[in-house]
Amino acid sequence: MTFDRTLAISNRVIRQIVKDHRSLALIIVAPVVVMSLVGFSLVDQEAILNRIAPALLGVFVLFFTFLLTGVSFLRERSQGTLERLHITPVSRADLLVGYLFGFLLFAMLQSAVILGCTVLILPVSYQGDIWQVFVVLMLLTVVAVSLGILVSTFANNEFQVVQFIPIIIVPQIFLTGVIVPVDSMPLVLEKISAILPLRYAVDMLIGIMLKGGSLLDFGTEIIVLAGFGGIFLIGASLTIRR
Amino acid sequence: MTTSDIAVQFEKVSFSYGKLEVISELTTRIPKGEICGVLGANGAGKTTAMRILTGLLKPAKGSVIVLGDQFHRNNLDRIGYMPQLSALYQELSIEENLHFFGRMYGISNKQDRTVAVDKVTSLVDLSDRRRDSVSSLSGGMRQRVSLAVALVHSPELLVLDEPTVGLDPQLRASFWNHFISLANAGITILISSHTMDDANHCHRLIFLQEGRIVADGSPDELRAAVGSSGATLEDAFLHYVLKETQ
Numbered sequence: 385m386t387f388d389r390t391l392a393i394s395n396r397v398i399r400q401i402v403k404d405h406r407s408l409a410l411i412i413v414a415p416v417v418v419m420s421l422v423g424f425s426l427v428d429q430e431a432i433l434n435r436i437a438p439a440l441l442g443v444f445v446l447f448f449t450f451l452l453t454g455v456s457f458l459r460e461r462s463q464g465t466l467e468r469l470h471i472t473p474v475s476r477a478d479l480l481v482g483y484l485f486g487f488l489l490f491a492m493l494q495s496a497v498i499l500g501c502t503v504l505i506l507p508v509s510y511q512g513d514i515w516q517v518f519v520v521l522m523l524l525t526v527v528a529v530s531l532g533i534l535v536s537t538f539a540n541n542e543f544q545v546v547q548f549i550p551i552i553i554v555p556q557i558f559l560t561g562v563i564v565p566v567d568s569m570p571l572v573l574e575k576i577s578a579i580l581p582l583r584y585a586v587d588m589l590i591g592i593m594l595k596g597g598s599l600l601d602f603g604t605e606i607i608v609l610a611g612f613g614g615i616f617l618i619g620a621s622l623t624i625r626r
Numbered sequence: 627m628t629t630s631d632i633a634v635q636f637e638k639v640s641f642s643y644g645k646l647e648v649i650s651e652l653t654t655r656i657p658k659g660e661i662c663g664v665l666g667a668n669g670a671g672k673t674t675a676m677r678i679l680t681g682l683l684k685p686a687k688g689s690v691i692v693l694g695d696q697f698h699r700n701n702l703d704r705i706g707y708m709p710q711l712s713a714l715y716q717e718l719s720i721e722e723n724l725h726f727f728g729r730m731y732g733i734s735n736k737q738d739r740t741v742a743v744d745k746v747t748s749l750v751d752l753s754d755r756r757r758d759s760v761s762s763l764s765g766g767m768r769q770r771v772s773l774a775v776a777l778v779h780s781p782e783l784l785v786l787d788e789p790t791v792g793l794d795p796q797l798r799a800s801f802w803n804h805f806i807s808l809a810n811a812g813i814t815i816l817i818s819s820h821t822m823d824d825a826n827h828c829h830r831l832i833f834l835q836e837g838r839i840v841a842d843g844s845p846d847e848l849r850a851a852v853g854s855s856g857a858t859l860e861d862a863f864l865h866y867v868l869k870e871t872q
Contacts, residue, residue: 464713
């Protein structure tokens with residue numbers, strides 16, 4: 385792995401998105417619109433909004449980051465530039481880390497916008513430190529970027545990437561405590577929820593925002609979430625040359 | 627011909643997509659500094675052979691020696707590849723694309739890279755458009771940028787996959803002027819095509835039919851084999867293909 389190549393890839397990913405003004409605007413506006421819609425539809429039911437807001441934060445960060453990364457990486461593949469990169473001495477690690485940092489910047493921006501919208505615009509009450517919530521979202525962002533890259537290797541076009549959403553994202557929404565608390569689910573669904581990364585992020589977000597907990601209380605969740613990120617990155621590195 | 631004179635050597639190389647064998651026992655040697663044309667109909671195995679040479683595909687059988695070594699990723703900075711698709715970042719400018727690929731090929735010093743970028747943009751006659759985004763360029767200009775990307779790191783071997791497809795006659799002639807001057811500078815060029823206009827410019831031709839070499843020689847040798855005076859390369863190609871299918 386060479387630092388200059390990794391940096392060049394990150395820099396190029398960032399330049400590409402910045403030059404595509406419409407996409408850049410959508411990266412910022414789309415999550416605000418969706419979060420605001422959900423938030424204001426529950427404006428008269430503050431208790432429900434407060435309960436689901438932390439989980440929704442996680443869902444939207446996972447969803448938008450996965451979509452951004454999956455489609456961007458697929459475009460790299462379909463326009464032939466990824467193949468062209470494979471015919472340079474660039475390594476898999478250069479490619480993955482370069483893309484990860486490039487996408488991460490925009491995913492962080494998106495996360496900050498979603499978080500800002502949730503705590504500044506919507507009437508959501510919270511107890512814990514916001515910076516700790518942001519750390520959890522960043523960790524989830526790394527997982528979502530890795531997952532997006534991995535999934536894009538199994539899709540031949542943008543339509544197929546979108547088809548992965550009901551398979552990969554939707555079950556996480558239903559099974560990780562966003563709608564029904566995990567401990568109220570049938571045992572089998574509770575067990576399935578244990579293998580979904582969003583579950584651990586949502587547990588931390590609820591713990592920090594609703595119960596005033598801190599990151600120090602969630603050592604296991606942090607390790608598991610980081611482990612998911614690592615597994616997805618290894619998977620992406622193994623399939624990146626497909 | 628000694629090993630050090632050989633740029634590319636295919637030794638009984640075979641490749642299949644599933645059960646379909648697209649390259650079969652391909653054996654050939656291409657000396658350094660030669661322009662070698664690989665000609666064949668669509669599906670003859672030209673692109674597959676190019677992709678094996680650049681390491682994108684791994685042969686099922688046989689060996690490939692490139693610039694004196696078994697294929698290795700560390701050697702990729704000695705090879706320039708121009709794929710059929712222009713394969714450029716549309717949002718970025720010409721020089722941003724060239725700087726990026728220059729860094730991928732290991733030219734990490736910005737000053738060295740700027741010299742290389744200036745040289746190739748001038749070579750493909752796009753110096754005055756260097757700050758324009760690729761998306762604003764015509765198809766022919768994109769092909770020229772794609773060629774510049776393949777050349778930015780001064781490769782010893784240039785692999786061009788149908789580089790003249792879709793080009794107007796003037797641009798095609800301009801491309802061939804570049805290729806000939808590169809070959810004169812000692813660069814080996816392997817070019818795939820299905821047009822006989824390209825074939826006429828090559829030092830040597832390999833005719834492929836269903837993944838097999840049906841003829842290998844200079845344009846004059848191949849024309850002579852037809853046996854009639856005034857035979858064209860198209861006649862020669864059809865002669866060999868017909869002979870193979872009989």
